Amino acid sequence: KQEVTQIPAALSVPEGENLVLNCSFTDSAIYNLQWFRQDPGKGLTSLLLIQSSQREQTSGRLNASLDKSSGRSTLYIAASQPGDSATYLCAAEANQAGTALIFGKGTTLSVSS
Amino acid sequence: NAGVTQTPKFQVLKTGQSMTLQCAQDMNHEYMSWYRQDPGMGLRLIHYSVGAGITDQGEVPNGYNVSRSTTEDFPLRLLSAAPSQTSVYFCASKEGLLGELFFGSGTQLSVL
Numbered sequence: 001k002q003e004v005t006q007i008p009a010a011l012s013v014p015e016g017e018n019l020v021l022n023c024s025f026t027d028s029a030i031y032n033l034q035w036f037r038q039d040p041g042k043g044l045t046s047l048l049l050i051q052s053s054q055r056e057q058t059s060g061r062l063n064a065s066l067d068k069s070s071g072r073s074t075l076y077i078a079a080s081q082p083g084d085s086a087t088y089l090c091a092a093e094a095n096q097a098g099t100a101l102i103f104g105k106g107t108t109l110s111v112s113s
Numbered sequence: 114n115a116g117v118t119q120t121p122k123f124q125v126l127k128t129g130q131s132m133t134l135q136c137a138q139d140m141n142h143e144y145m146s147w148y149r150q151d152p153g154m155g156l157r158l159i160h161y162s163v164g165a166g167i168t169d170q171g172e173v174p175n176g177y178n179v180s181r182s183t184t185e186d187f188p189l190r191l192l193s194a195a196p197s198q199t200s201v202y203f204c205a206s207k208e209g210l211l212g213e214l215f216f217g218s219g220t221q222l223s224v225l
Contacts, residue, residue, distance in 0.1 A: 031211050043203060044156075044216040051211065089156070093211065100146050100171060101214060105155040 002027045002094045006104035013080055014112055021075040021107045023090035028068045031093040034101060035064050035075050038087045047088075048075070080111045114139050119204050119217035126194040126224045134189040134220050136204030142215075144207045145187040149173065149200040150219075156203070162187055163210070194224045 003026045013019055023033070032051045036044040048057045048064040050073070056065040063076040073090055087108045091101035120135045138145065146161035158171030162181040176198060178190040187206075191198060204217040 034214060036216075043218040044205075046213050046215060049213045091156075091214070100158045100161050102158075103148075103156040105153070 002030075002092055002102045004090060004092050004102050004104040006088075006090060006107050008107060009105070010108045010110070012110045012112065015080060015082060017080050017111075018076070018078050019080055019109070021077070021088050021090075021109070023073040023075070023104055025071050025073075025092045025102075027092075027094065028071050029094075030068065033064075033066050033073050033093070034091050035062075035073075036089045036091065038089060038106070040086075044089065077109075080109075082111050082113045085109055085111050116140065117204055117206050117215055117217035119202075119220050121220060122218065124220060124222050126191075126222065128194060128196060128224060130194050132191050132194065134191075134202055134204075134222075136187045136189065136217060137185050138187075138204075138206040138215075139185065140206065140208065140215070141184060142206035142208045142212070143184070144210065144212070145181070146171070146205050146214075147177070147179065147187070147189045148203045148205065150203060151200050159189065159202075191222075196224050198222065199224045 005024045034049045035047045038044045050057050050066040061078040066073045087106040089106040091103045117138045143164045147159040148156045150156050157173050160179040162168045168179050202220045207214045
């Protein structure tokens with residue numbers, strides 16, 4: 001059974017720092033991996049989707065990498081801003097037809113000004 | 114496009130009552146799913162559908178029913194609400210099995 005783990009559970013940084021959020025998964029046979037952002041009391045917003053054949057995806061100040069062999073993905077946030085404060089979740093799409101994303105429990109990021 | 118729309122946003126039920134959480138998407142997505150989010154448990158899959166007329170169980174299906182009569186709609190029914198079903202419920206959809214998953218804004222449900 002696929003399990004997704006995110007470490008650390010919480011992270012506090014000053015504005016302007018570059019930071020890395022970690023995501024690990026137990027079954028390397030995944031279709032894709034997706035990173036989401038969730039603000040308090042809100043739904044999830046998709047940030048980046050990495051297909052299994054890809055190594056990384058970039059959007060603005062965000063860069064996500066995928067290493068299937070080691071069962072790891074990272075989300076790199078450059079020049080962090082207070083508006084980046086939120087919970088970040090990763091989810092792995094298991095390699096089975098008709099299945100769904102398995103989510104980690106998230107990393108709650110706080111960026112202070 | 115409105116994306117994924119969930120109603121209601123908030124609901125309070127008494128134990129034993131039934132209700133339906135509504136979910137609609139206007140992106141012509143084949144795949145739709147329901148998750149519940151609980152503190153310390155993360156997001157867990159309740160039911161999903163890969164197309165109209167096709168549904169299947171996820172990780173925590175007990176106490177919930179679904180149907181998919183159209184591509185656009187995927188309602189979640191609570192047959193007899195229990196306090197353990199107090200949670201935030203999210204509906205999500207994507208185009209095809211490998212597409213990007215889009216979420217609705219959620220329904221906060223309290224069962225007393």
